[in-house]
Amino acid sequence: MKIHPIINKIINVLRLKEINTTSLSNNANRLTLSSLGMSNHTGIYPHSNNRTLQAPAYEIIRFRNPVSALKPIHKSHFQQKTHKVKTIHIAIFGIGNVGGTLIDQVLASIVDIEEKKHIRLKIFAIANSSRLLLDKNGMDTDWHEKFNSEGRPYEVQNVVDFARFHHLDNLIAIDNTASAQFVQNYLQLVQQGFHLISSNKIGNTMSYDFYQELRHILKKHHRDYLYETNVGAGLPLIDTIKLLHLSGEKITAIKGVFSGSLSYLFNTYSISDRPFSSILTAAIDHGYTEPDPREDLSGNDVARKLLILARELDLKSELSEINILNLIPEAMRPLSTIEFMHHIEEVNFHFKKQKDELLPGEVLRYIGEITGDIQNGKSQLKTDLVKVSASSPLGQLSGSDSLFEIYTESYGTNPIIIRGAGAGAAVTARGVFGDILRIATK
Numbered sequence: 305m306k307i308h309p310i311i312n313k314i315i316n317v318l319r320l321k322e323i324n325t326t327s328l329s330n331n332a333n334r335l336t337l338s339s340l341g342m343s344n345h346t347g348i349y350p351h352s353n354n355r356t357l358q359a360p361a362y363e364i365i366r367f368r369n370p371v372s373a374l375k376p377i378h379k380s381h382f383q384q385k386t387h388k389v390k391t392i393h394i395a396i397f398g399i400g401n402v403g404g405t406l407i408d409q410v411l412a413s414i415v416d417i418e419e420k421k422h423i424r425l426k427i428f429a430i431a432n433s434s435r436l437l438l439d440k441n442g443m444d445t446d447w448h449e450k451f452n453s454e455g456r457p458y459e460v461q462n463v464v465d466f467a468r469f470h471h472l473d474n475l476i477a478i479d480n481t482a483s484a485q486f487v488q489n490y491l492q493l494v495q496q497g498f499h500l501i502s503s504n505k506i507g508n509t510m511s512y513d514f515y516q517e518l519r520h521i522l523k524k525h526h527r528d529y530l531y532e533t534n535v536g537a538g539l540p541l542i543d544t545i546k547l548l549h550l551s552g553e554k555i556t557a558i559k560g561v562f563s564g565s566l567s568y569l570f571n572t573y574s575i576s577d578r579p580f581s582s583i584l585t586a587a588i589d590h591g592y593t594e595p596d597p598r599e600d601l602s603g604n605d606v607a608r609k610l611l612i613l614a615r616e617l618d619l620k621s622e623l624s625e626i627n628i629l630n631l632i633p634e635a636m637r638p639l640s641t642i643e644f645m646h647h648i649e650e651v652n653f654h655f656k657k658q659k660d661e662l663l664p665g666e667v668l669r670y671i672g673e674i675t676g677d678i679q680n681g682k683s684q685l686k687t688d689l690v691k692v693s694a695s696s697p698l699g700q701l702s703g704s705d706s707l708f709e710i711y712t713e714s715y716g717t718n719p720i721i722i723r724g725a726g727a728g729a730a731v732t733a734r735g736v737f738g739d740i741l742r743i744a745t746k
């Protein structure tokens with residue numbers, strides 16, 4: 305078929321736009337343009353109601369001469385889609401509860417985000433502690449099976465090299481592990497062009513020297529590091545504190561129930577006749593606690609979250625400086641997990657004593673608190689089991705919700721309160737997804 309030079313030009317432009325034109329007929333006064341692979345790679349659909357991926361799509365445009373054909377083609381393919389699509393390349397490390405849920409959430413929203421925000425999200429790498437799967441075109445819904453069959457042993461540098469080899473830009477590395485070892489890769493990733501997002505709290509709770517060095521490298525390489533889910537999972541807490549602090553609003557104290565599992569334990573125990581061990585066993589069975597519940601009862605997780613917030617306020621605190629109330633009876637600390645579970649009833653005496661001391665209308669809450677002269681860098685960070693009025697915001701907490709009270713100079717004695725589900729894979733993954741979009745839309 306002889307193709308008019310102008311039509312040829314159109315085809316070339318379509319190719320440049322990654323529209324895979326597979327056939328063209330130019331007879332009489334009719335141009336038929338067929339294209340295959342209307343996949344998420346093109347982002348351009350000839351008919352707005354035809355979004356079937358990989359389905360043949362075609363368009364018939366009547367024209368008197370080839371020049372007039374330019375207009376309708378241009379209109380239908382380009383003018384409606386004048387926004388340039390920005391592709392974001394994502395590497396996800398950790399594909400457990402949070403990471404796996406995140407992949408599914410991203411894949412379910414890809415088409416919507418591209419349409420509404422003109423941002424194309426491609427997950428080009430997924431990895432657990434031992435294996436890696438790479439695909440420059442982005443993972444699909446069969447990622448789990450593919451990972452199991454095609455995942456290979458790796459080093460983090462393989463991900464960096466792959467991105468470089470395929471000229472991938474707008475790179476984000478996401479840490480959904482709970483690994484201190486993985487955090488050692490942060491500097492290298494930033495130096496090689498990756499923005500960072502983490503649900504893992506360890507990066508922000510290592511020494512203050514590391515905290516500062518990471519921020520220095522981020523600044524030098526113009527990269528972002530977001531970690532909204534480090535405290536309060538998907539709740540908009542860190543961003544709120546950052547904005548208040550940056551805008552000059554003086555934060556005078558932060559107080560709250562930081563842990564979903566400890567929230568559940570004391571919300572339930574305070575109003576129940578059951579012994580603490582029975583509530584603890586139920587919490588373990590529901591998956592509200594870590595497999596060894598002493599990780600929650602030790603107060604260390606709450607302390608890490610306190611430290612992260614304190615550092616947002618420019619406090620140069622260290623984990624070792626926090627006054628942590630460990631709820632595990634001393635004699636039970638050296639036991640193995642199995643031994644602890646066998647003796648779980650021995651925790652009851654410890655907690656019953658505290659409950660017996662409650663006045664009518666009071667409940668127990670395990671809280672974290674930052675107080676002191678925060679503006680002058682002098683603060684106290686502590687975790688504690690306290691009695692509060694059942695009618696106070698903290699006392700009204702139920703289920704496994706978290707609650708944060710932010711006291712500031714302008715708000716006086718009426719704190720800003722942020723409350724909601726502070727744990728769970730779905731809300732945490734959604735929070736990480738929010739961080740991806742924050743970086744992608746910058």
Ligand SMILES: NC(=O)c1ccc[n+]([C@@H]2O[C@H](COP(=O)([O-])OP(=O)(O)OC[C@H]3O[C@@H](n4cnc5c(N)ncnc54)[C@H](OP(=O)(O)O)[C@@H]3O)[C@@H](O)[C@H]2O)c1
Pocket residue numbers: 397398399400401402403431432433434480481482483485486503504505533534537726727728729732
């Ligand atoms: N779940 C929540 O409610 C919640 C809320 C806020 C924050 N977070 C944080 O989110 C993170 C993930 O939690 P999760 O519940 O998803 O944990 P998880 O189910 O145990 O998954 C952890 C994942 O990390 C991988 N991993 C471990 N070490 C690694 C390494 N060195 N390099 C690469 N991958 C590694 C694991 O791989 P293997 O299977 O090979 O070990 C696994 O895929 C944790 O830091 C947690 O504290 C969780």
